[in-house]
Amino acid sequence: MTSLVLSAITSSMLLASEPPVAREPERFNVLGERTLFEPPLAHPRSPEFSLVVILTPGSDRVTGVMGSRIPFLNFHSGALHLQVGFDAGVWTDLRMVSNVFGFPLTAVDYLFGVPFMASYGPFSASLELSHISAHLGDGVLMPRDAIKYTREFARLLVAWAVTTHQVALRVYAGGQVLLHTIPAVPIGGGEVGVEARGEWWSAVQPYVAVTGMYQGDTGTFDVGSQLGVYLASVSSRSFQFRVALAGYWGSDRRGQFLGESISRITAGIYGRY
Numbered sequence: 001m002t003s004l005v006l007s008a009i010t011s012s013m014l015l016a017s018e019p020p021v022a023r024e025p026e027r028f029n030v031l032g033e034r035t036l037f038e039p040p041l042a043h044p045r046s047p048e049f050s051l052v053v054i055l056t057p058g059s060d061r062v063t064g065v066m067g068s069r070i071p072f073l074n075f076h077s078g079a080l081h082l083q084v085g086f087d088a089g090v091w092t093d094l095r096m097v098s099n100v101f102g103f104p105l106t107a108v109d110y111l112f113g114v115p116f117m118a119s120y121g122p123f124s125a126s127l128e129l130s131h132i133s134a135h136l137g138d139g140v141l142m143p144r145d146a147i148k149y150t151r152e153f154a155r156l157l158v159a160w161a162v163t164t165h166q167v168a169l170r171v172y173a174g175g176q177v178l179l180h181t182i183p184a185v186p187i188g189g190g191e192v193g194v195e196a197r198g199e200w201w202s203a204v205q206p207y208v209a210v211t212g213m214y215q216g217d218t219g220t221f222d223v224g225s226q227l228g229v230y231l232a233s234v235s236s237r238s239f240q241f242r243v244a245l246a247g248y249w250g251s252d253r254r255g256q257f258l259g260e261s262i263s264r265i266t267a268g269i270y271g272r273y
Contacts, residue, residue, distance in 0.1 A: 028075050034238075035071045036083045036117040037126035037159065038272070040172065040193050041209035042224040042246070044253045045111060045132070047089035052246070052268030059264070062103065064092045068273050069115065080120050087113040087130060093254060095139055104139025107256045122162055128155045134255020149255035151181040157191075168197040178217070185217035197230065205230040207242070215251055218259045222250025242270045 026032070039046035047067030054061045067089030075082040089111040094103040113130025130153055136146035157174035171194050178187040193211035209226045228244025245267055252260040 026074075027077070028073075030073060031071070033071055033074050033083070035069050035085060036081055036119045037115065037124045037157070039069055039087075040157075040191075040211050041195055041207070042193060042211040042226045043191070043213070044224055044248060045089065045091070045109075047087050047111065049271040050268050052266045054264050054266050056264045060096045061106070062094050062096055063266075063268075064094065066090045066092075067111070070273065071117070081118065083117040085115050085117065087111065087115055087128065091254070093137070095141075105137030106139050107134065107137055107254050109134045109255055122160055123158070124161065125156070125158045128157075129153075130155065132255070134258075136256045147256060148182045149258065152179045153177060154179060163199070166199045168199060170195045176216075181217075186219070188216040190214045201232075203232055205232050207244075213250070215253075218251040220251040220261075222248070222253075224248045224250075238273055240272050244268065244270065 039048070047069055048065060049067065050063070050065040052063040052065070054063070067087075069085055069087050071083050071085040073084040089109075091109040091111075093106040093108065095106060097104060109132060111130060111132045113128050115126050115128045117126045118124065132151055132153070134149040136144075153176055155174065155176040157172050159170055159172035161168070161170040163169070173192040174190065176189040176191075178185065178189075181187070191211060191213040193209065195207065195209040197205055197207040199205055206229050207226070211224045213222045213224070214220075215222055224246070225248075226244045226246045228242050228246075231241040231243065245265065247265050249263045250261070252258060252262050
């Protein structure tokens with residue numbers, strides 16, 4: 001009896017000392033994984049959750065965003081991974097009123113779409129078919145009639161990612177074609193970007209992101225950037241928080257104010273599933 005107990009204990013210790021065997025993902029599953037292609041961090045219309053305050057002197061604006069990219073269908077074949085998801089985002093532009101507790105709505109933009117994603121080794125790609133529309137709120141300082149703004153577009157992004165010396169690096173590029181617009185505008189556009197995240201510490205991980213965008217509808221080259229930290233200690237496997245300063249220089253991407261030239265610095269907290 002004693003020898004059986006000792007044998008069982010020894011076997012348990014040997015099994016515990018062996019490294020866990022990595023499980024292969026199921027060939028097909030639904031709602032079981034993280035997204036294969038994260039929307040760019042510094043793009044002004046990437047779906048996520050955020051609360052952002054504009055730091056430009058004299059500004060009383062605050063932006064709230066409710067959105068996410070949800071991977072829905074997942075397929076695996078060796079090193080090739082395919083995924084279909086849903087994109088949804090609502091960007092609300094508000095004013096902070098000091099003499100009364102309230103946030104008058106200036107404008108709101110809505111986005112929804114279907115991204116088709118793939119990854120193979122260090123490469124990944126996303127083809128997004130999306131709709132976006134913009135609406136004027138009743139809190140504008142100078143009341144005016146709303147303009148018609150609605151468009152459907154296809155956007156293709158390709159990325160290469162690598163982690164070296166505890167720095168996760170991603171470089172991406174792509175283009176966009178407008179399939180239907182009101183009003184009619186030039187249909188082309190392109191973008192390129194880079195993101196780097198330091199993984200030296202487990203609790204707080206610094207990152208930087210820069211995106212350059214040629215906007216065909218306004219004929220401008222716009223730049224977005226972020227410098228901040230991931231709050232890994234309060235994040236989870238399914239949700240990630242980050243705090244960042246962000247800059248944007250170029251044409252206003254709010255549909256009701258499209259084409260107005262802006263230059264701003266913001267501070268905000270962001271979250272993604």
